[in-house]
Amino acid sequence: MNFESNEEQRLLTDSVRRFIDKDYDFEKRRKIIASPEGWDSNAWAALAEMGVTALALPAEYDGFDGGAVDLMGIMEAFGAGLVVEPFLPTVLAGRLVMAAGSEAQRRAILPRVASGELRLAFAHLERGARFDLSRVGAEAKRTGDAWTISGEKRAVVGAPVAGKLVVSARTPSGLGLFLIDTQDAELKRHATVDGMRVADVLLFNAKAELLGDGAATLAKIEEVNDFGTALVCAEAVGAMKYACDTTLDYLKTRKQFGVTIGSFQALQHRMVDMYIASELSRSMTCLACSKVDATGDAKERAHAVSAAKIKISDSARLISQEAVQLHGGMGMTEELKVSHTFRRLTVIAEQFGDEDYHLTRFGAL
Amino acid sequence: MDLNYSDEELVFRDEIRSWLAANLPQDLREKVETYAELTRDDLMRWHRILAQKGWVAPSWQKEWGGTDWTPVQRNIFEEECGFASAPPLMLFGLHMCGPVLQRFGTQAQKERFLPRIYNGDDFWCQGYSEPGSGSDLASLKTRAERQGDHYVVNGQKIWTTLAHYADWIFCLVRADPSTDKKQDGISFLLIDMKTPGITVRPLMLMDGVRHVNEVFFDDVKVPVENLVHEEGKGWTVAKYLLGHERMSAGRTGVSKRELAKLKELAASQPGNDGKAIIEDPHFRAKLTRLEVELMALEITNLRFLDEMRRTGQPPGADVSMLKIKGTEIQQTLTELMMRAADPADLEKYEVLARRYFNMRKTTIYGGSNEVQRNIIAKMTFGL
Numbered sequence A: 001m002n003f004e005s006n007e008e009q010r011l012l013t014d015s016v017r018r019f020i021d022k023d024y025d026f027e028k029r030r031k032i033i034a035s036p037e038g039w040d041s042n043a044w045a046a047l048a049e050m051g052v053t054a055l056a057l058p059a060e061y062d063g064f065d066g067g068a069v070d071l072m073g074i075m076e077a078f079g080a081g082l083v084v085e086p087f088l089p090t091v092l093a094g095r096l097v098m099a100a101g102s103e104a105q106r107r108a109i110l111p112r113v114a115s116g117e118l119r120l121a122f123a124h125l126e127r128g129a130r131f132d133l134s135r136v137g138a139e140a141k142r143t144g145d146a147w148t149i150s151g152e153k154r155a156v157v158g159a160p161v162a163g164k165l166v167v168s169a170r171t172p173s174g175l176g177l178f179l180i181d182t183q184d185a186e187l188k189r190h191a192t193v194d195g196m197r198v199a200d201v202l203l204f205n206a207k208a209e210l211l212g213d214g215a216a217t218l219a220k221i222e223e224v225n226d227f228g229t230a231l232v233c234a235e236a237v238g239a240m241k242y243a244c245d246t247t248l249d250y251l252k253t254r255k256q257f258g259v260t261i262g263s264f265q266a267l268q269h270r271m272v273d274m275y276i277a278s279e280l281s282r283s284m285t286c287l288a289c290s291k292v293d294a295t296g297d298a299k300e301r302a303h304a305v306s307a308a309k310i311k312i313s314d315s316a317r318l319i320s321q322e323a324v325q326l327h328g329g330m331g332m333t334e335e336l337k338v339s340h341t342f343r344r345l346t347v348i349a350e351q352f353g354d355e356d357y358h359l360t361r362f363g364a365l
Numbered sequence B: 001m002d003l004n005y006s007d008e009e010l011v012f013r014d015e016i017r018s019w020l021a022a023n024l025p026q027d028l029r030e031k032v033e034t035y036a037e038l039t040r041d042d043l044m045r046w047h048r049i050l051a052q053k054g055w056v057a058p059s060w061q062k063e064w065g066g067t068d069w070t071p072v073q074r075n076i077f078e079e080e081c082g083f084a085s086a087p088p089l090m091l092f093g094l095h096m097c098g099p100v101l102q103r104f105g106t107q108a109q110k111e112r113f114l115p116r117i118y119n120g121d122d123f124w125c126q127g128y129s130e131p132g133s134g135s136d137l138a139s140l141k142t143r144a145e146r147q148g149d150h151y152v153v154n155g156q157k158i159w160t161t162l163a164h165y166a167d168w169i170f171c172l173v174r175a176d177p178s179t180d181k182k183q184d185g186i187s188f189l190l191i192d193m194k195t196p197g198i199t200v201r202p203l204m205l206m207d208g209v210r211h212v213n214e215v216f217f218d219d220v221k222v223p224v225e226n227l228v229h230e231e232g233k234g235w236t237v238a239k240y241l242l243g244h245e246r247m248s249a250g251r252t253g254v255s256k257r258e259l260a261k262l263k264e265l266a267a268s269q270p271g272n273d274g275k276a277i278i279e280d281p282h283f284r285a286k287l288t289r290l291e292v293e294l295m296a297l298e299i300t301n302l303r304f305l306d307e308m309r310r311t312g313q314p315p316g317a318d319v320s321m322l323k324i325k326g327t328e329i330q331q332t333l334t335e336l337m338m339r340a341a342d343p344a345d346l347e348k349y350e351v352l353a354r355r356y357f358n359m360r361k362t363t364i365y366g367g368s369n370e371v372q373r374n375i376i377a378k379m380t381f382g383l
C-alpha cells in the first residue's frame, strides 16, 4: 500500500499548480468567464504544452498511458483554481473514442486531442433521463454507409468550444456512439452558474460517423462515466481544500467583539467538521481513482465510485455552505472567490449523479 | 388544549383569502411565483393596494393605521399573503422604522414620517452594519458630531439592502466615542438619502443581482430633529427592534407556499427510473423531513403567538428559535427545489440555483444564526 504520488505525478502536478498560481489567478479567471468565448486558448495551450491533454491517452496515440490516479493532483489543482477550460469533457470523450472507435478513428482523433489541437465533448444527457445513463432517445439512421442522428442532447459541458462531439443514439442494434462535427449541430449556448460553458445540442439529421454500437456500448459509457466521476471528485477535493483554507484564514483574521472570530468555540468545531469532511473526501477520491484505473471488475469499480460520489456530494454541500456562513456577509459577494467555489461545489454535488442516485446505485450492487 | 382556529378566526381567514384572490394583481403574483426580480414599482404598487385597504401595517397603533388584530389574526394574514404569492412588504419602513417612531418618536416625527411610510410615499433602508461591525454591531464607528442644530455624519455602512431604491435611511451612529461601554453613545438617526455627501455603491451578490450596497457618508448634515429618542440612547431603540425582527423571521406562510410549489415541481420532474422524482425514496424522505420541520415550526410559532395573546407581553429570547428554524427551512426549500429540477433543463436549474444561492443570506442577516444561538444560550440558559 502506498498513498504517495510518484515523481512524475508530482512534477506534473507542481507545474500545473505553478501555472495556475501565476497565470490563472482569480482576477484572470473573472476575465475569462466574462469573455464571450468563456475559455482561454492560451491557458489551454499551456496545459497541452505541459502534457495534461495527453496524459490519459494511450502512448500509441501520442498519449502518456496515464489514468485517474495520474490526473488526481491536476484535477485538484483545477478545483482549487476553479479552472473552466474544457479538460474533463475532452478527456471523457477521448476515452470513449478509445473505447468504442476503430483503429482508424482513434488514429484520426486521439493524437489531435493529445496535442491540444482538438477539444471534444460528450453529448449524452437528454430531458427526462436525470442520471440514468441508459435512457437515450436520440435516433441514428443509416442510409447506405452514411449515418445521421436526430435528437436533443442537453447541458453538454464543453460543447460550445469542442470541435467534435461524441454523441450517443439509438441504433437498430441498441445503443451506439457516434462522432459528429460540432458545426453540424445547432447549439444553444449557456454559461452555467459555475462559470462553465455548456450547450443544448439539437440534431436534425446531423451527419454522423459511427464509432461503435451494440450490447457493450452502455458498459463502455458507464466505465468512462465512472472515470469522469472519479476525476470530478478529485476536482471537488481541490475546491473543498480551497474553501477550508480560505475560511480558516478568515477565522484567524476577522475580528468581532474585540477578538478573532476563530476564537469562538462554536466556529472552531464547525471548521473542524469541514476539515474532516474534506479529508474523508480525499480518502474516498483516492479509492475511486485507484479502482477506476486498476479493476476490470465493473461492479467493484462502481462500488468505489458511487461510494466516493456519495461522500463527495455530502461534503461539497456541507463545506460550501459552511464556508459561506462563516464568512458572514462577505461570503455572499461576487467579489470573494469563496462564493465562486461555493457555486462550483454546488454543481459538482450533482454532476455525474447526486448522492440520491448513487445511494440507489450503491444499494443495488 | 385546542389547536384549531376558532370560528371567528376561520371567518377572518376566509375574508382575507377572498380579498387577496380579488385584489392581488396577476402580474405581481406571477413574478413572485417565477422568482422574477421585483422592481421598486412592483413592491410599492402592492404596498399601496394594501395601504388603501387599511391592511399594510396591522401591528401599528390604531391611530396610525393599525388594525387591532390579535397576534393570531396577524399571523393568519401573513400566512395568507404568503399562500397567495403576494410580493413581500418592505420591512424597513413598516416593521422597523414605523414601530420605532411609534414607541420613541416625538409627535412631530410621527406626523411627519408615519403617514408617508404607511402610504408608501417613502422607501426606507436600514443602515446598521459596517465593515468592521456586523455581529458586533455595538462597535460601530460611523460618527455623528453635533454642530449647532445639525449632526455631521461621517463613515460607512455596508450590506444596505435596496439603498439604491431608498428615499430615507435609519442609521445607528456614534454620537459619543468616549463612553466606557460601546453600547452607550450610539444614536438612532433618520437621514434623507438625497442629502449631499451620501454615496451609494452597489455590491454584487453571488446570485448576480444587486440587492445590497455600501453607503458612504462624507460630512453629511442631518438636522437634530431627525434624532430618534435621546442622544446616546440608540442602542435601546435597536434592541427594541430586534424582538420585532425575529418574530417575523419564521415566515411560515411563504414557506408553506414554497413547500407546495416544491411538491408540484417534484411531481413534474423526472427521477432516475422514469417516474417522477417525488417518488424517489431518498428524495421523498428529505421532502418529508422538511415538511415535518415546517409543521413543527408552525405550531411552535402559534405557541409563541398564543403566549403573546395571553400575557400581552412581547416574546422573550426564545423567539430566536423561530429565526433559526425558519431560515434553515427556507434554505432547505430552495435547495430541494434546485435538486428536483431536471438537470437537463438548464433554464429551470439556473433560476432555482440562483435562488438557492441567494437564500444563503438568511442565516447570516438579521442577527446570524450563530448569534441567535448565543442569545438563547445566554438569556434562556444563563450560560
Ligand SMILES: Cc1cc2nc3c(=O)[nH]c(=O)nc-3n(C[C@H](O)[C@H](O)[C@H](O)COP(=O)(O)OP(=O)(O)OC[C@H]3O[C@@H](n4cnc5c(N)ncnc54)[C@H](O)[C@@H]3O)c2cc1C
Binding pocket: A254, A256, A257, A261, A264, A266, A267, A325, A326, A327, A328, A329, A330, A332, B125, B126, B127, B128, B129, B131, B133, B134, B135, B136, B158, B159, B160, B161, B162, B211, B212, B361, B364, B365, B366, B367, B368, B369, B370, B371, B374
Ligand atoms: C443579503 C444581506 C442583506 C443585508 N441587509 C442589511 C441591511 O439592510 N442593513 C444592515 O444594516 N445590515 C444588513 N446586512 C448585514 C447583516 O446584518 C450582517 O451581515 C450580519 O450581521 C453579520 O455580520 P458580518 O457579515 O459582518 O459577519 P461577522 O459578524 O463577521 O460574522 C462572521 C461569522 O462569524 C460568526 N460569529 C460572529 N460572532 C460570533 C459569536 N460571538 N459566536 C459565534 N459565531 C459568531 C457569524 O455568525 C458568521 O458566521 C445584510 C447582510 C446580507 C448578507
